[in-house]
Amino acid sequence: MIIVFAVFLLTLLVLTAVAVVRTENLFVAVMLMAIFSLLMATNFFILDAADVALTEAAVGAGVTTVIFLGALALTAEQEKPIVSGRWLPLAVVSVTVLVIIYASFDQPRLGDPGAPAHQHVAPWYLEKTAEFIDIPNIVTAVLASYRGYDTLGEVFVVFAACIGVLFLLSVPPVKPQKSKSSDNSSGLRHHLIPQVVGRLLVPFIFLFGLYVQFHGEYGPGGGFQAGAIIATGIILYALLEGEAAALNAIPKSVLMAMVCGGAMLYGMVGVAGMILGGNFLDYSVLHSDPVIGQQMGIILIEAGVGITVCGALLSIFHAFAERD
Amino acid sequence: MYFTVSLAILVTMVLAVIRALKGPSVYDRVLAVNMFGTKTALLLSVVAFLYGRPDFLDLALIYALINFVGVLAVLEFFQKRSAAQGHTTKD
Amino acid sequence: MLLDILSWILLCLGGGFVLVGGIGALRMPNFYTRMHAASLTDSTGSILIVVGVMCQAGLSLATIKLLTILIFLLLTGPTATYALANAALLSGMKPQADTDEGRSSS
Known part of the structure; x- marks a missing residue:
């Protein structure tokens, strides 16, 4: 059964990827990337990785398309024609592909319980999560507590990426912009039906984002996904009412405070653990009962992750939208 | 039974991808992407039951909600571009 | 038992509808007819499949989630189709009701 799904989805994935590379129209490439992202999410889902699939769904379905279109x-x-020098990259890629294919012969079969990845620390996580943290979703436990350092690193990567994009895009444009009067028509205010339906959807997207944020301990979800979903809700608002209305609702200073504050909240939880006598990012000392301490720590750092991701995506969106 | 339905949806997804690859106009491609998105939501809700994991319906829910945003962004992009072109060609 | 048969019928019909919609979106001669095929069967197929799965789920949280999925799909699908058709029409793509192409292929 899984073989049939895999054959269909992976064939489509390869077809779409080749088409993205081959096409010279960038708009077509953006549309095909949207399909690629949907396929990836379905693939993760078929492989039972619900948390990853949810991330891909939250980021790929809405935000990436919007940001790609902003860049476009x-x-x-049209893509510029490539003049020459394609042979060296081709050779490098071919050699790499051959090496990877050779390496894949040593890979254990899909779902093999004897695979090295399932022998090292994974059984310990599976056995001890109920005792130490007592939440049903072990992915969240691994991500937020056992591998808290890695997630902290990821949050700082998001933070750095946001700062980098803002540095690149906040350079004032060379050409004087066309008159501001055309900007007033931005947004879909003249399209009645999309606007009515879109306005109806915005609160539900926020509600669902909060559900994903606070339900991450029990089902698929967590800070990354929730941040992306809430950012999508605000982007939908910006599309319907124009950028100015969205910036009026959440000004840039608030966005920057979110990006910095979320990352700092994460770090502060770690420091608080140190002050209370534990190790950095050791949540057990946050409360007299170590299990409740762990749960408190996970909720706090997930909130930090969510705030940072939401702020970063929105800052990047506004940075792109301002330029055109 | 679930498997048959998911197979039908998968075949439809293949057809949508072919339409997205062929699509003579850009609108055909947007249509194909939109169709692909709704089909993904349907496929995920069927597969969640095929696997016996109704928790995973969250994913289908997210697609049902968010797929729309992509189409609206495309429309706004078209609107902006035609406004910009109208600006340059009219003068 | 009756519910099983009902859900089976609904799911099969829904799968058929979705498939027909996909074929229509691929085979129809011009953009508006393709959009018609894609969107009409999209909404019908969604209703049939989701209601079919709901019959299997029984009264639980999953049914409520499926109902929300259905409502959102039914809200956003036609809206997206409308908006797309509107954009195509404004861009100057005229719907051709009776073209040579349509006549020769019919």
């Missing part, structure tokens, strides 16, 4: 509005629609 700043550039030409």
Whole structure:
């Protein structure tokens, strides 16, 4: 059964990827990337990785398309023709592919319980999560507590990426912008039906984002996904009412405070653990009962992750939208 | 039974991808992407039951909610571009 | 038992509808007819499949989630189709009701 799904989805994935590379129209490439992302999410889902699939769904379905289109509005629609020098990259890629295919012969079969990855610390996580942290979703336990350092690193990567994009895009444009009067028509205010339906959806997207944020200990979800979903809700609002209305609702200073504050909240939880006598990011000391301490720590750092991701995605979106 | 239905949806997804690859106009491609998104939501809700994991319906829910945002973004992109082109060609 | 048969019928019909919609979206001669095929069977197929799965789920949280999925799909699908058709029409793509192409292929 899984073989049939895998054959279908992986074939489509390869087809779409080749088409993305081959096409010279960048708009077509953006549309195909949307399909690629949907396929990836379905693949993760078929492989039972619900948390990863939810991340791909939250980021890929809405935010990436919007940001790609924002970037596309700043550039030409056709790819520039490549003049020469394609042989060296081809050789490098071919050698790499051959090496990877050779390495894949040593890979254990899909779902093999004897695989090294399932022998090292994974059984310990599976056995001890109920005792130490007492939450049903072990992925969240691994991500937020056992591997808290890795997640902290990821949050700082998001933070750094946001700062980098803002540095690149906040350079004032060379050409004087066309008159501001055309900006007033931004947004879909003249389209009645999408606006009515979209307005109806915005609160539900927020509600669902909060559900994913606070339900991450029990089902698939967590800070990354929730941040992306809430950012999508605000982007939908910006699309319907124009950028100005969205910036009025959540000004840039608040967005920057979110990006920095979320990352700092995460770090502060770690420091609080140190002050209370534990190790960095050791949540057990946050409460007299170590299990409740762990749960408190996970909720706090997930909130930090969510705030940072939401702020970063929105800052990048506004940075792109401002340029055109 | 679930498997048959998910197979039908998968075949439809293949057809949508072919339409997205062929699509003479850009609108055909947007249509194909939109169709692919709804089909993904349907496939995920069927597969969640095929696997016996109704928890996973969250994913289908997210697609049902968010797929729309992509289409609206495309429309706004078209609107902005035609406004910009109208600006340059009219003068 | 009756519920099983009902859900089986609904799911099979839904799968058929979705498949027909996909074939229509691939085979129809111009953009608006393709959109018609994709969107009409999209909504019908969604209703049939989701209601079919709901019959299997019984009265639980999953049914409520499926109902929300259905409502959101039914809200967003036609809206997206409308908006897309509107954008295509504004861009100057005229719906051709009676073209040579349509006549020759019919």
